[in-house]
Amino acid sequence: MKNMGIIFKRELAGYFATPLAYVFIVIFLVMSGIFTFDMGGFYVRGQADLMPFFSFHPWLYLFMIPAIAMGLWADERKSGTIELLMTLPVTLSDAVLGKFLAAWALSGVALLLTFPIWITVNYLGDPDNGVIVAAYLGSWLMAGGFLAIGSCMSAMTRNSVIAFILTVAICFVFVASGTEIILNALRWAPQILIDAVAALSFLTHFDSISKGVLDLRDILFFVIFIGSWLFASAIVIEIKKAN
């Protein structure tokens, strides 16, 4: 546990030692602004909530999160530091969790820095702040889901660009499986299959959380989803570290 904290700190400091963290945060904030005010019709809707802000998050994360996840393990493999890290007295789970949590913390910081939007909506109207808090939590959980996929993809290769592309592709599957387009295309299939596909989608679970419904099942979905992908990361690292 102590070593997990040390690795977490090193990784987080690593993001801020390079421009990566700043670029990520700035682009994230700019994109959030564009999506919310321009494309989301924040003012035109005339409603005091942050739906336009949150509803674009899955699509924003689709490209932003893989960018911070891609180097998690690929860079360690490329520079050979994985050999250093894995021969220090740390367990594999310390390393996997420490790295994941550092990336998750970075995405959390970016998310928290969107607070001016929250202030704006409170200034303009009288929103349900409980719903907004729930939506923030849901958004952060969803970011964790994207990151966990990214961790596993990054462990697969020593090339971070490949890791990025793989992560985007797989994340896209987990986002798109909840869209009307995909679900309509599956109309021929038994209802149980359609429900299963929809149930695996981030959109399904994020939608209900972002409406302020903090269902334990939705939270559990993300927790288990993250856990499973991190477990897969550990297995992949173990198998692949030889080459």
Added chain:
Amino acid sequence: MIEISHLTKTFDGFTAIDDLSFTVEEGEVLGFLGPNGAGKSTTMKIITGFLGASSGSVTVHGHDIATDPLAVKSLIGYLPEGAPSYPDMTVMEFLEFIAAVRGFSGEEKKRRIAKVVREVELGEVCHKTIDTLSKGFKRRVGLAQAIIHDPKVLILDEPTDGLDPNQKHQVRQLIRDLARDRIVVISTHILEEVSAVCTRAIIIAAGRIVADGTPKELEARSHLFGAVSIQLTQDFDLAAALEGVEEVADIEPSDEERRRFIIIPVPGKQIFSKVLDRVQSEHWPVAEFHLVEGLLEHFFRSVTSQGAASQPGTSRGARASRQSANQQQG
């Protein structure tokens, strides 16, 4: 003590290490030699717990790496091949990270970092990013992280690779200083390094041990042990001139220089002074006369090239050299 017993490692059907067994005791500086791809690095990666063995076992001070990896990793200081470190960190940040993972904090951590910085002379680059350092400094950073916890066992994969002669000298001195009451295992291609720092050398080829002994013992096993190198100034019939010296087994022309010959003694015999007497009393046209040097290299080449040429190899290689020894005696 490191005990390696019947260690085998295969990668997708390729056998990198083939039934390797040896032990290393405290106070030994073991030089691990072999051609590229012989399995040196793989063996080190298994001892340090980076790779798992396909079969066989490794124990370090009684802890098995397979069942108790953290205990073994705490005992070992390891410099991986190429001395990897995090390029975006400064030397100080990096050493602080390693010290923290090794369980040090507060004053103790500061003291240890200050000590290794002094030992490997990193003072001037402490606050530079590792990315910007020269190869020599990067290697020293790698050494610093390996010794920060005063490890009982130090495993260094090519510690002097890429260093200039002064830096090599420095690192060797450091290794000698560290060697007291601990185990040091280094892998290297540089055979002079083995004679300079190692108390024992193991040569592996194609994943098997082909020789194991002190550097002196291995030198003595070279067929050129005690041989004399002679540089003539003009054409001269050496064979005729050496007629009647029983201890001379063979005279080989050198493939490196014209008019240089190697006079090889019958195994176990000394010829230097006898031949020197003749040179002086009969006024041979000699420019240079000395014992053949680089015996370890000759020995290394003889055991590893045979091993590589004939695949399962070592037994056939050994037989071949026995035969030639017999011929020389007969």
